[in-house]
Amino acid sequence: xxxxxxxxxxxxxxxxxxxxxxxxxxxxxxxxxxxxxxxxxxxxxxxxxxxxxxxxxxxxxxxxxxxxxxxxxxxxxxxxxxxxxxxxxxxxxxxxxxxxxxxxxxxxxxxxxxxxxxxxxxxxxxxxxxxxxxxxxxxxxxxxxxxxxxxxxxxxxxxxxxxxxxxxxxxxxxxxxxxxxxxxxxxxxxxxxxxxxxxxxxxxxxxxxxxxxxxxxxxxxxxxxxxxxxxxxxxxxxxxxxxxxxxxxxxxxxxxxxxxxxxxxxxxxxxxxxxxxxxxxxxxxxxxxxxxxxxxxxxxxxxxxxxxxxxxxxxxxxxxxxxxxxxxxxxxxxxxxxxxxxxxxxxxxxxxxxxxxxxxxxxxxxxxxxxxxxxxxxxxxxxxxxxxxxxxxxxxxxxxxxxxxxxxxxxxxxxxxxxxxxxxxxxxxxxxxxxxxxxxxxxxxxxxxxxxxxxxxxxxxxxxxxxxxxxxxx
Amino acid sequence: xxxxxxxxxxxxxxxxxxxxxxxxxxxxxxxxxxxxxxxxxxxxxxxxxxxxxxxxxxxxxxxxxxxxxxxxxxxxxxxxxxxxxxxxxxxxxxxxxxxxxxxxxxxxxxxxxxxxxxxxxxxxxxxxxxxxxxxxxxxxxxxxxxxxxxxxxxxxxxxxxxxxxxxxxxxxxxxxxxxxxxxxxxxxxxxxxxxxxxxxxxxxxxxxxxxxxxxxxxxxxxxxxxxxxxxxxxxxxxxxxxxxxxxxxxxxxxxxxxxxxxxxxxxxxxxxxxxxxxxxxxxxxxxxxxxxxxxxxxxxxxxxxxxxxxxxxxx
Numbered sequence: 001x002x003x004x005x006x007x008x009x010x011x012x013x014x015x016x017x018x019x020x021x022x023x024x025x026x027x028x029x030x031x032x033x034x035x036x037x038x039x040x041x042x043x044x045x046x047x048x049x050x051x052x053x054x055x056x057x058x059x060x061x062x063x064x065x066x067x068x069x070x071x072x073x074x075x076x077x078x079x080x081x082x083x084x085x086x087x088x089x090x091x092x093x094x095x096x097x098x099x100x101x102x103x104x105x106x107x108x109x110x111x112x113x114x115x116x117x118x119x120x121x122x123x124x125x126x127x128x129x130x131x132x133x134x135x136x137x138x139x140x141x142x143x144x145x146x147x148x149x150x151x152x153x154x155x156x157x158x159x160x161x162x163x164x165x166x167x168x169x170x171x172x173x174x175x176x177x178x179x180x181x182x183x184x185x186x187x188x189x190x191x192x193x194x195x196x197x198x199x200x201x202x203x204x205x206x207x208x209x210x211x212x213x214x215x216x217x218x219x220x221x222x223x224x225x226x227x228x229x230x231x232x233x234x235x236x237x238x239x240x241x242x243x244x245x246x247x248x249x250x251x252x253x254x255x256x257x258x259x260x261x262x263x264x265x266x267x268x269x270x271x272x273x274x275x276x277x278x279x280x281x282x283x284x285x286x287x288x289x290x291x292x293x294x295x296x297x298x299x300x301x302x303x304x305x306x307x308x309x310x311x312x313x314x315x316x317x318x319x320x321x322x323x324x325x326x327x328x329x330x331x332x333x334x335x336x337x338x339x340x341x342x343x344x345x346x347x348x349x350x351x352x353x354x355x356x357x358x359x360x361x362x363x364x365x366x367x368x369x370x371x372x373x374x375x376x377x378x379x380x381x382x383x384x385x386x387x388x389x390x391x392x393x394x395x396x397x398x399x400x401x402x403x404x405x406x407x408x409x410x411x412x413x414x415x416x417x418x419x420x421x422x423x424x425x426x427x428x429x430x431x432x433x434x435x436x437x438x439x440x441x442x443x444x445x446x447x448x449x450x451x452x453x454x455x456x457x458x459x460x461x462x463x464x465x466x467x468x469x470x471x472x473x474x
Numbered sequence: 475x476x477x478x479x480x481x482x483x484x485x486x487x488x489x490x491x492x493x494x495x496x497x498x499x500x501x502x503x504x505x506x507x508x509x510x511x512x513x514x515x516x517x518x519x520x521x522x523x524x525x526x527x528x529x530x531x532x533x534x535x536x537x538x539x540x541x542x543x544x545x546x547x548x549x550x551x552x553x554x555x556x557x558x559x560x561x562x563x564x565x566x567x568x569x570x571x572x573x574x575x576x577x578x579x580x581x582x583x584x585x586x587x588x589x590x591x592x593x594x595x596x597x598x599x600x601x602x603x604x605x606x607x608x609x610x611x612x613x614x615x616x617x618x619x620x621x622x623x624x625x626x627x628x629x630x631x632x633x634x635x636x637x638x639x640x641x642x643x644x645x646x647x648x649x650x651x652x653x654x655x656x657x658x659x660x661x662x663x664x665x666x667x668x669x670x671x672x673x674x675x676x677x678x679x680x681x682x683x684x685x686x687x688x689x690x691x692x693x694x695x696x697x698x699x700x701x702x703x704x705x706x707x708x709x710x711x712x713x714x715x716x717x718x719x720x721x722x723x724x725x726x727x728x729x730x731x732x733x734x735x736x737x738x739x740x741x742x743x744x745x746x747x748x749x750x751x752x753x754x755x756x757x758x759x760x761x762x763x764x765x766x767x768x769x770x771x772x773x774x775x776x777x778x779x780x781x782x783x784x785x786x787x788x789x
Contacts, residue, residue, distance in 0.1 A: 101753045104540050123756055131541035225621075225647055227736055285626040285645020287737045288653075293625060424755055435737040441650060 047143055048358035050084045056356050058363060059090045059113040061106065063099040063346065067314050068380040069178070073367075075375055080366050087359060100124070107133045107351060114354040115363065117346040118174055120157050120167070121421040125347065129173055130164030135350040136171040140361040146175055149368070149385055151410050154179075156252070157417060158347045165466055167421075168252030174347025177368050178376065179384040179406050181342025181415065182232045185306040185316060186325045187298070190217055194304065198325055200334040202240050205305070209281045212304050219281040221303025223294030224438060227431035228420075230273070233307050234434055235341035235419050236329045237269035244339040244416050250455070251417045253462075261451035270437050270444035277438045287435050309342075310402055314380050317398060324398050328405040328414075337412035338405070341419070344384050382406055423458035426451075527769075534762035540752070544759070551763030561764065564735075564742040565771070567654060568723050571743065574658025575665055575722025580714050582662070583669025588703050591677040592695070602674065605667040613664075617731035620660045621647070624732070647733050653741045657732055661722060669714045676710035677703060712784035716776050723772050744768040 050056070064073045070093070077089045092113065094102070100119065106112055107128060118125045118134065128134045141147050147155065154176065161170035184205070186198055191208075194215035199205035209219040224230045238247055243265030246258030258265075276282050283289060283303075298306040299319040306312075307329070316324055328338040348367060350360040366372065373387030383390065386403050393400045409415055420427035433450050436442030442450075534551050538544035555561050586605075595601065608616060623629045624646040631643040646656040680702060688698045726745035729735060735742035735750070744764050752761035 104753075108541055123754065127539055127541050127756055130539075133541065225625075225733070225736070227734055283626065285648050288624070288645030288648025289626050290621065293622075293627075297627075428750075428755065432736065432738045435648075436650075439648075439650060439737060441738075 048362060050087055050359045050362045053086065053356060053359050055086050055088075056359050057088045057090055058115060058356065058360060059092065060115045060363075061092045061094075061099065061103065061113045062115075062117045062348075063094060063096045064117075065093050065095055068376075072372075072376050072379040072381050075379070076367055076372055080363060083366075084359075084362075087363075089363070110353075112351045112353050114351060114356060114360050116349055116351060118349045119346050120343070121418075122167070122424040125158075125173060125349070126160050126164055126167050128349075129160040129162075129171075133352055134173045135352045135354065135357055136173060137175070137350065137361065137364075138172050140364070141172050141175075144361070144365045146172075146365075146368075150175070151413075153410070153413055153415055154344050154384060157343050163466070165462055166253040168254065168417075174349035175364055175368055176344035176347050176384055177372065178345035179342070179382045179410075180310045180345060181328060181340045181406060181409055182236055182307065182309050183326050183328050183340065183402075183405060184236075184330070185298070185308070185312070186327075187301060187304055187320070187323055188325055189323045190301060190304045193217070196304070198327070199330045201336075202330050202332055205330055208304070209276070210279075213280060218283060218303045219305060220276065221294050221298040221306045222282045222286045223289035223291050224286045224435060225288055226291045227435065228427070229291050229294075229308060230434040230438060231419055231427070231430055232309060232341055234269055234273055234430075235416065236307055237272050238265055238419075239339045239341065239416055240329060240332075241265040241268040241272070243269070244414065247419070248416050251419060251422045253459075260455055262448050266448045266451065267444040270447045273434070274437050274440060274444065278440060282438070287438055310382055310406075313382075313398065313402055317380075326398050326401045326405065328409055337414055338409055339412070339414040339416060340409060341417075342409065342415045343417055377403075423454055425458070426454055429454040530762045530765055533759055534766050536759045538758040539756040540758045541756075547759050551760045552767070554760060555763060555767050560739050560742065561744075561747060563739060564744050564747050564764075565767070567741060568725070568743045568745075568768075568771075570654060571658050571661060571725060572719060572722050574655070575661040575725070576715055576718040578662045579665035579669045579718055580711060582666050583673050583714065584704070584707070584711075586666075586670050587673035587677055587707075588695075588699050590674060591703075602671060606671050607667065608664040609668050613727040614731060616660065616664060617728045620728075621732045624656055648737050650737055650740050653733055653737060657728060657741055660728060660732070661725065665718045665721060668717065672710045672714050673707055676707045680706035709784060712779055715779045715783060719775055719779065720772055723768060723775070744771075 060077075062073065064070055073091070073093075077091060081087060081089055099117065103116060103118075103124070104127075107116065108131065112133070118128055125134070137146075141155075155172065156168050158172055158174045158176065159170045160167045160173050184199075188198070190212075191198060194208075194212050194217050196208045196211055197204070199208060212219040222229065222233065235247075238244075241264070243258070243263070246256070246263070246265065248254075249256045250259040250261070277286065283294070286294075294303075294306070295308075295312060295315060297303060299316055306316075310326070313326065328340045331338050348364050350357055350364070354360055368384070370385075370387040373383035373385055374389035376383040377386065377389040377393065380399065382402055386407065390403045393403055395404065419430055423429075429450060433442055433447050437444070437447050533544075535547055535549075536544040537547045537550070555565070590598070625631075626643075626645045626648070628646075630646065634640065634643045644652060647653050649656075684702045684706070685698065688702050693701060724745050725743055726749065729741055729743050729746045730749070733741045735746050745768065748761045748765045748768070750761075751757040751764065
C-alpha cells in the first residue's frame with residue numbers, strides 16, 4: 001500500500017503546519033521506550049473473551065475512507081459491537097496522507113489509539129517498532145491461527161526484526177485485511193477495434209503495443225505527475241525482466257544472488273520504460289499528467305491498457321461496465337505462473353500502550369476472519385484471504401478476474417513487495433529518477449547506479465548501527 | 475509622530491503646562507502599565523511563535539526521526555544545506571522563483587498602475603477586483619486550477635493548438651526545463667494583483683502638481699514615470715517587494731499540489747523540503763535546519779529591501 005498515495009490534499013498541508021507547531025516537545029523523551037518494547041504478546045494463552053473484559057472503548061485510527069472499504073469497515077464495526085455490547089469502537093478515519101502525518105505524534109503521546117493502521121516499510125512500521133510503540137502479536141497469531149490463515153509471503157511483510165534493523169522477518173506487528181496487486185486493466189472495446197486479443201503472454205502484450213499505435217489508439221494510458229505511478233509500472237517491467245525473486249530478496253534485505261539494483265533486470269526494465277515513452281506507447285508528456293486524469297481518460301476510452309493497482313477497480317468499473325477487463329501481468333508463457341508487484345493493505349496493529357490488548361486482538365481477528373472476507377467481497381473489496389462469497393462471484397466478471405488473479409499470484413508465490421520499501425529514502429530516489437528515465441534525460445545505466453547507491457548507503461548505515469548496538473551492549 | 479518636532483512654539487508651551495499631570499515623566503513617555511496591555515498578545519505570540527521557533531532552532535542541531543531518542547548532530551544539518559545537492563538546488567529554485575513572485579509582479583504592477591493612473595478607464599473597479607481576485611483565493615484552490623490548466627490536455631495547450639501554435643505545446647509541469655517557469659508564472663498571476671492595487675493607491679497620493687510641473691518642463695510619459703511616479707511609489711514598492719518575496723520564499727502549497735517537487739527535483743523548494751523531511755522521511759533535524767535556513771534567508775532579504783528600496787529614514 002505504501003506507494004499507493006492518493007492525490008495530495010489540501011488537508012495535509014494544513015495538518016502539516018499544525019503538526020509542525022505541535023511537535024515542539026523534547027525529542028524522544030516523552031514516554032516512548034527504547035527499541036524492543038513490550039515482550040511478545042501479553043501473556044494470554046487461551047482465546048480471550050472480549051465479553052468478559054468489562055466496559056471497553058477501543059480507539060481505532062484507520063484510513064479506509066473510500067467507497068467499499070469504508071462500507072465494509074462500518075459494517076464489521078457494527079457487527080463487532082453487537083456481538084460484544086460491552087465494547088465501544090471509537091473510529092477515527094482519515095485519508096492515507098493525513099494519517100501518515102498525524103499518526104507519529106498520536107502514537108508517541110501519552111494516550112495513543114489502541115489500534116492503528118501502520119504502513120509497512122522503514123519510515124512507518126519499522127520506525128514505530130524501533131521506538132517500542134507497537135505490540136508484537138505472535139502470541140495472538142498462535143491463538144487465533146493467523147499463521148495458517150495467511151500465506152507466509154503476506155504475513156512476513158508485517159514482520160519486523162526486534163531491533164528494528166529490517167523487516168520481512170522477525171516478530172509479527174500487525175495483520176492486513178485486504179489484498180492488492182498491480183494488474184493490467186484493458187479496455188475490451190479498444191482492443192477489439194484494433195483487432196487485438198487480450199494478451200495471454202507478456203510477449204502478446206508487448207507485441208500488441210505497436211499494433212495498437214498503428215491503429216491510432218493509445219497503447220498504454222499513464223500519468224506520472226504524482227511520481228508514484230511509475231514505481232508500479234517499473235516494478236512490473238522489472239519482474240518481467242526476470243528480477244522477481246532477486247527484487248524480493250533485495251527489498252526485504254535478505255541478500256543473495258542478483259540482489260541490489262546494479263544488474264541486468266533493472267537496466268532492462270528502465271530501457272523498456274524509456275522505449276515505451278519514446279515510441280509513444282505511453283502518452284506524450286506523461287510526467288505532467290496526473291494519475292487521476294489518466295484514470296479518467298482510460299475510463300472514457302482513451303488507452304487500451306492501464307497498468308496500476310487493483311485499488312482502482314471500483315473507480316473504473318462504474319463508468320466502464322463490461323468493457324473493463326483485468327489480469328495480473330501475463331506470464332512469459334501461456335498458463336505460466338504470474339508475478340507482480342503487490343501485497344496487502346496497511347497492517348492493523350495494536351499499540352503497546354493499549355490497555356486492552358486482548359480485546360484489540362479479538363477485534364483484529366474479527367476484521368480478518370472468514371466472515372469478514374465475505375463482507376469485503378460483498379462490498380467490492382479484495383480480501384487478503386478470499387472466502388465463500390468470493391467463490392460465488394461469476395468467473396467472467398471483472399470482480400471474478402480480480403479474485404482469480406489474486407489466487408493465482410498467491411498460489412504461485414508470485415507477489416513481489418513494493419520497491420519503495422527498500423530503504424527509507426527509496427520512494428524518493430526511485431520516483432525522481434524514474435521521471436528522468438521517462439523523460440529520456442537519464443540513461444538506464446545512470447538510473448541503476450543511482451538506485452544501487454541509495455541501497456548500498458542504507459545497508460552500510462544498517463551495518464554501522466547494528467555494530468554500534470552490539471558494541472553498546474553489556 | 476507629529477509630536478516632537480516643534481520643541482518651542484505654542485505646542486511646546488501647551489505641553490509644559492499640562493506636564494505636571496504626567497507625574498514627572500517626559501510627556502509621551504509610556505507608563506509601565508502599558509506593558510501589561512501587551513501581555514495577552516505577547517503570550518499568544520510567545521506560545522505559538524517564539525517557543526516553536528526556539529524549539530526548531532534546537533531541533534536543527536540534532537538527528538531525530540520523530541520517535542526514538544535524538545542524537546547530537548552539531549552543525550551536520552547546516553552543513554548539508556550547502557553540501558546536499560538537492561537542498562542546495564531547492565534554495566536556488568526558491569531564488570529563481572523570486573523573479574516570478576516578486577520582480578515580475580512589481581514590474582507589471584508599476585506598468586499597469588502608471589498607465590491606469592494616466593487615463594480614466596471605464597469599469598476600473600471591475601478590473602481592479604478581477605486582478606486582485608487571485609489574492610483572495612486560497613493557494614490550494616489556485617494550485618488545483620492551474621494544475622489542470624497546465625496539464626498536457628489542459629486549457630493552455632488547447633489554446634495554443636487552437637491558435638496554431640501546436641509546436642509550443644508541451645507537458646508544462648512534467649518538463650525539466652519548463653516546470654519551474656510554469657509554476658513561477660502562477661506566482662506572477664497571483665501576486666500581480668496585489669502589487670497593482672498597492673501602486674494604484676500610491677499614485678493617488680502623489681500630488682497632481684508634480685505631474686503638471688513635469689509636463690510643463692516637457693517630460694513625456696516615460697520621463698514622467700521615472701521622475702515622478704517611481705520615486706513617489708518608493709514606500710509602496712518596498713511593501714510590495716517584501717510581501718511578494720516572503721510569499722515566494724515560503725511557497726509550499728503550490729509546489730506540493732502541482733508538481734510535488736518534480737520532475738526529478740527540478741521544482742523542489744525549501745518549504746517543500748521541510749515538509750518532506752519532517753513527515754515523509756523522518757529526518758526532523760534536517761527539516762528544522764532547512765526551516766531555520768529559510769527563515770534567515772527571508773529575514774536577510776527583507777532587511778535588504780527595507781534598507782535599499784525604502785531607505786532608512788524616509789519622510
